[in-house]
Amino acid sequence: MDHSVLPVILCGGSGSRLWPLSTAERPKPFHPLAGDETLLQATVRRLAPSPAAPFLAPIIVCAAAHEDLVRAQLRAIGVRPAMIVVEAEPGGTAMATACAIQAATDIAPDAMVLIAPADHHIRDSQGFRTAVMAAAGGAGDDLVLFSARPESPETGYGYMRQGRSLSGGLHHIERFIEKPARETATAMIAEGEWGWNMGLFLGRASAFQGQIVRHAPTVAARAEAAWTGAERRGSRVALAAAPGPSLSLDRAVIEHSDRLAMRTCDVGWRDVGCWNALWSASGRDPADNHLQGSATVVESSGCLVWNGGGPPVAVLGMTDVVVVSTPGGVLVMPRSRAQEVGAMSTALAVRVFNSAVDELGSAPQQGAPNDLHRPPLDLR
Known part of the structure; x- marks a missing residue:
């Protein structure tokens, strides 16, 4: 049936x-x-x-x-x-x-x-x-x-x-x-x-x-x-x-x-x-490297190198690393630590937010007191 x-x-x-x-x-x-x-x-x-x-x-x-x-x-x-x-x-x-x-x-x-x-x-x-x-x-x-x-x-x-x-x-x-x-x-x-x-x-x-x-x-x-x-x-x-x-x-x-x-x-x-899972799911060369975009590896193995736009990326003499380059940021790490990227990206986003608040607080505001600074978020 x-x-x-x-x-x-x-x-x-x-x-x-x-x-x-x-x-x-x-x-x-x-x-x-x-x-x-x-x-x-x-x-x-x-x-x-x-x-x-x-x-x-x-x-x-x-x-x-x-x-x-x-x-x-x-x-x-x-x-x-x-x-x-x-x-x-x-x-x-x-x-x-x-x-x-x-x-x-x-x-x-x-x-x-x-x-x-x-x-x-x-x-x-x-x-x-x-x-x-x-x-x-x-x-x-x-x-x-x-x-x-x-x-x-x-x-x-x-x-x-x-x-x-x-x-x-x-x-x-x-x-x-x-x-x-x-x-x-x-x-x-x-x-x-x-x-x-x-x-x-x-x-x-x-x-x-x-x-x-x-x-x-x-x-x-x-x-x-x-x-x-x-x-x-x-x-x-x-x-x-x-x-x-x-x-x-x-x-x-x-x-x-x-x-x-x-x-x-x-x-x-x-x-x-995560990036390690993507490396595992992707086609790889005889040295187990997966390359995307304008990327080159020399004497390297087990690497994922992903260029999502921008200047060429080259990796020399590395094993089991991830290198990702996009207009929004650059990441370099061992593949074994791929599960940690989520927490790191969250902390980075908070840091960027705090920097923006700091800049807003330090800039004089017409028609308002110059006391807009706020304390940074506690990442603990």
Whole structure:
């Protein structure tokens, strides 16, 4: 039996770990990081309908600041979404998913819903589509997570332990751990029964709603308020404000749920969440270097050198480093510290803001006292 699948594409976040390329104004889904098309466009194409995979037109969830980018990039590939849900404020993937499930219930209440980030890379699109359709047939009332084979003790992913067999090539998830410490991740990989969480979730709208209400009732209530108070114009839904903490679906729901199944999915998946992940997902030369733009390496290996505009960049005698040059900034670091870029870029943004405030405070203002200086923000 064929099961229609309604893709929900989450297109939020700032992608701060890919600074200086990814910025709040143009985050990573809107950049061509792993091919000629942007990550958003590649995700939408991957989930296009076909006779073997009856995907429905997607729901896109995005910030108001990125709505024009979403519309322009979808027009460029000739795709009309079923709905664009515009967030009033960042709420994390738990809130985005809860609101999207409200939309899915209105659009196709009997379809399976696939929650898919807009910033992942999957090399084998056909293999992934086949896995999704097989999982849709066996999901029942469970939420299905897709699992990739761990290649290293990555601390930025969730891990799931495979349990008893279920129908449709699925397995029960015995345990789920979100973003473990490196020592824990190393031990789990050595056990051999753990897989990476690919960040894709499949299930009936009622199954998502039930698990969110059970494990994150505050998120469910906020989503209900945001959806009920939304402004609607055609296929555009602008959510009402529903303030609260930003929570990931993994932390708020998945870690606590006992209704989880998994599907192993060897399709060349990468969460392009940091520069090391991008290096891993990209084609490389015989010395394991990946170069973009006007970039040169000499006697170097394992390097990612990304020139996003500006003068040529050259790297000499280096191993396993990242060098990124864009009009917005320059980054140089070991690949092993790629997960730290997000915190660094946030601190840098605060420092820039404080400098601007200092300049404003030191400049005489006509018609106002010259006492506009404010103390810098405490970065502790």
